[in-house]
Amino acid sequence: MNGGNSVFFEARELTMRFGGLVAVNNFSLTxxxxxxxxxxxxxxxxxxxxxxMITGMLVPTSGRIIWQDEDITGYPxxxxxxxGIARTFQNIRLFNDLTVIDNVMxxxxxxxxxxxxxxxxxxxxxRAEEEQMREEAMEILREVGLAHLAGEKAGxxxxxxxxxxxxxxxxxxxPKLLLLDEPAAGMNPQETMELAQFxxxxxxxxxxxxxxxxxxxxxxxxxxxxxxxxxxxxxxxEGTPEEIQNNPEVIKAYLGEPKHxxxx
Ligand SMILES: Nc1ncnc2c1ncn2[C@@H]1O[C@H](COP(=O)(O)OP(=O)(O)OP(=O)(O)O)[C@@H](O)[C@H]1O
Numbered sequence: 001m002n003g004g005n006s007v008f009f010e011a012r013e014l015t016m017r018f019g020g021l022v023a024v025n026n027f028s029l030t031x032x033x034x035x036x037x038x039x040x041x042x043x044x045x046x047x048x049x050x051x052x053m054i055t056g057m058l059v060p061t062s063g064r065i066i067w068q069d070e071d072i073t074g075y076p077x078x079x080x081x082x083x084g085i086a087r088t089f090q091n092i093r094l095f096n097d098l099t100v101i102d103n104v105m106x107x108x109x110x111x112x113x114x115x116x117x118x119x120x121x122x123x124x125x126x127r128a129e130e131e132q133m134r135e136e137a138m139e140i141l142r143e144v145g146l147a148h149l150a151g152e153k154a155g156x157x158x159x160x161x162x163x164x165x166x167x168x169x170x171x172x173x174x175p176k177l178l179l180l181d182e183p184a185a186g187m188n189p190q191e192t193m194e195l196a197q198f199x200x201x202x203x204x205x206x207x208x209x210x211x212x213x214x215x216x217x218x219x220x221x222x223x224x225x226x227x228x229x230x231x232x233x234x235x236x237x238e239g240t241p242e243e244i245q246n247n248p249e250v251i252k253a254y255l256g257e258p259k260h261x262x263x264x
Pocket of ligand 1: 045
C-alpha cells in the first residue's frame with residue numbers, strides 16, 4: 001500500500017501543555033496502512049488530547065504530525081478532514097432532530113460545488129448534486145446496516161445505532177484514517193461484540209486504518225493488533241495485546257497503585 005519509505009502516518013514526539021500541566025509528553029506513533037491500533041490508559045492519561053492534536057482541534061506545544069509524507073501540524077480541522085483523517089467523539093454528536101440520512105448528508109456539504117444561490121433557487125445543477133449525495137449517503141447507510149432507518153430522527157435511535165450513525169458520518173468524508181474515541185462506551189456486552197465485528201468490517205470494506213481509544217479491555221484486546229498505553233501523559237508501553245496484558249508497568253498503572261485506583 002505504501003511504496004518505498006513513504007510515511008503513512010507518524011506522530012513525532014508530540015507534547016501538549018495546558019499551563020503547567022503536561023497532558024501529553026513526547027508521544028510518538030507510526031501507523032501503517034490498514035492497521036488497527038488501540039490507545040488505552042486510565043482517566044485523564046491524555047488519550048483524547050492525542051486525538052485532538054491529530055485532528056487539528058489542538059495545536060501541539062511541540063512535535064510534528066506527518067500524514068502521507070506531508071507535515072500537517074497546525075492545520076485546521078476542516079483541512080485535516082479533507083486530507084482523509086476523520087474521527088468520532090466520546091460523547092455522541094448527532095443532530096437529533098434531523099433524519100438519519102440527513103445527518104450523513106451534513107458531512108457532504110463541503111463538497112457541494114453549486115453556490116448558495118443555486119441552492120436557494122432550487123436550480124437543476126444543485127438538485128442533481130444533492131440527489132447524487134443522497135444516493136451516496138444511502139450507500140453508506142446500507143454498509144453500516146442503517147438503511148432501513150434512513151427516514152427516522154437520529155435522536156430516536158437506540159444508543160448502539162446512534163454510535164453506528166456517528167461512524168457513518170465520519171465515513172462520508174471518505175477517510176483513510178479513522179479515529180474512534182471510546183466507540184463502545186455505554187454499550188452492553190452484546191452491542192460491544194457486534195461493534196468489534198463492525199469495526200473490522202468497515203476497516204476492510206473502506207480500506208481504513210483505525211486508531212481507537214477504549215476503556216473496555218476485552219474489546220480492545222480482542223480487536224486491536226497493536227496497543228499503546230498512556231499514563232499521566234507518558235507512553236508506558238506499546239505492543240501486541242498479549243504483550244500489553246503481561247506488561248508489569250501496565251498492570252501497575254491499572255491495578256497496582258492506590259493513586260491510580262482513585263483516578264478510575
Ligand atoms: N483544553 C484543556 N485545557 C486544560 N486541560 C485540559 C484540556 N483538555 C484536557 N486537559 C487535561 O489534560 C489531561 C488529559 O486529558 P484527556 O481528556 O486527554 O485524558 P483522557 O485520557 O482522554 O481521559 P478520559 O479517559 O477520562 O477521557 C487531563 O488532566 C485533563 O484535565
